[in-house]
Amino acid sequence: MGMRRYIAKRVAHALVVIYIVATIVFFAVRAIPGDPARVLLGGDASAEAIAALREEMGLTEPLYVQYIRWMGRILQGDLGTSVFSDQSVLQMLIGVAEPTLSIAGLGMLIALLIAIPAGITSAVKQYQWEDYVATTVSFIGISMPGFWIGIVLLIIFADRLGWVPAFGYVSFRQGIIPWLKHIILPALAVGLPYGGILMRMTRSSMMEVLNEDYMRTARAKGLDGRLIVFKHGLQNALIPIVTVAGILLGVLLGGVVAVEIVFGIQGLGRLLIASIQRRDFPAIQGAVILISFVFVFMNLLVDVLYTSINPQIKYGGSE
Numbered sequence: 001m002g003m004r005r006y007i008a009k010r011v012a013h014a015l016v017v018i019y020i021v022a023t024i025v026f027f028a029v030r031a032i033p034g035d036p037a038r039v040l041l042g043g044d045a046s047a048e049a050i051a052a053l054r055e056e057m058g059l060t061e062p063l064y065v066q067y068i069r070w071m072g073r074i075l076q077g078d079l080g081t082s083v084f085s086d087q088s089v090l091q092m093l094i095g096v097a098e099p100t101l102s103i104a105g106l107g108m109l110i111a112l113l114i115a116i117p118a119g120i121t122s123a124v125k126q127y128q129w130e131d132y133v134a135t136t137v138s139f140i141g142i143s144m145p146g147f148w149i150g151i152v153l154l155i156i157f158a159d160r161l162g163w164v165p166a167f168g169y170v171s172f173r174q175g176i177i178p179w180l181k182h183i184i185l186p187a188l189a190v191g192l193p194y195g196g197i198l199m200r201m202t203r204s205s206m207m208e209v210l211n212e213d214y215m216r217t218a219r220a221k222g223l224d225g226r227l228i229v230f231k232h233g234l235q236n237a238l239i240p241i242v243t244v245a246g247i248l249l250g251v252l253l254g255g256v257v258a259v260e261i262v263f264g265i266q267g268l269g270r271l272l273i274a275s276i277q278r279r280d281f282p283a284i285q286g287a288v289i290l291i292s293f294v295f296v297f298m299n300l301l302v303d304v305l306y307t308s309i310n311p312q313i314k315y316g317g318s319e
Contacts, residue, residue, distance in 0.1 A: 005020055010303060012131075014296040021292040022074065022285065029284045036083050036279040049072060057083060070285075071307075079289070080282035084275075089286035092271065097290060099169040100267035102183050103259065104252050107191035114195040116234075118204020124229060134199065141196030143148060147258035150189035154262065167264035189259045194248050201244050205237040246302035250295035252287060 037053040054060050058069070073080060092312035115138075122134040158166035164181045172179040210233055257269030268287060275283035 025288045049168040079286040103186045111195035112192035115198035119199045123206035138196035138199040150262040153185045169265045178304035209237045
């Protein structure tokens with residue numbers, strides 16, 4: 001099976017996964033206790049006003065009718081309108097997705113920039129002081145929650161030193177430097193714990209590769225040590241590292257929520273929490289669909305990257 005057929009198959013599979021997630025979310029949010037109409041009008045609203053609003057929102061229709069209509073709008077690219085703000089859910093998501101994806105993307109980049117060099121050094125210098133230092137630092141990073149790291153960074157670099165702003169977010173469209181100043185601390189807060197996880201993964205994968213017979217043969221032939229480690233070793237060790245990094249990026253999106261609260265950033269996580277509290281069904285459904293799309297897309301991207309890392313990989317068992 002060629003790459004194009006494989007990608008087409010994976011895209012079809014991804015669409016099925018997103019559809020299943022969307023269906024589960026649709027029914028799950030309606031199982032949440034509470035009436036959106038009552039939440040919107042307040043506890044003092046009359047029964048007649050609540051009933052009228054429920055009918056206007058389409059909540060009096062049978063559940064399967066609501067589902068069919070909602071799915072029909074989804075297929076047309078319409079995520080609905082927020083029952084709380086009366087704003088398009090798609091526009092709401094566009095407004096809050098940028099800071100969340102910026103934090104997650106830069107956080108993962110920081111994690112990789114720390115984890116891969118430290119993991120390689122730890123594996124090559126096994127049981128030496130470099131290995132002990134890298135391993136200890138990785139355990140410390142894994143043990144500290146992102147929001148706590150964020151608070152510490154906030155106190156040191158924003159409050160005490162005044163190097164960066166303490167709160168808020170500036171879009172990269174207003175300049176890379178202002179964007180980076182607002183995003184660097186939240187990105188470090190989410191990236192450092194995952195950097196510890198990826199460092200352990202890199203160390204383990206590199207140690208396994210370095211003990212392979214072909215690596216011993218390369219060393220016996222007198223090849224340059226750096227060539228052996230980076231050309232032959234890292235190329236094969238990267239496959240599981242990239243796989244775990246792709247999965248962690250999806251998980252990292254969930255970890256951004258607490259960091260957004262610490263730094264006062266209005267992102268996707270805070271929108272989702274507020275929507276759940278308000279019983280804003282369309283906003284909840286749209287946010288979860290967006291997160292599932294990002295997660296599925298990252299897994300698809302990881303699969304495609306495999307051949308770039310190791311061209312010997314053949315999709316579908318083709319030669």
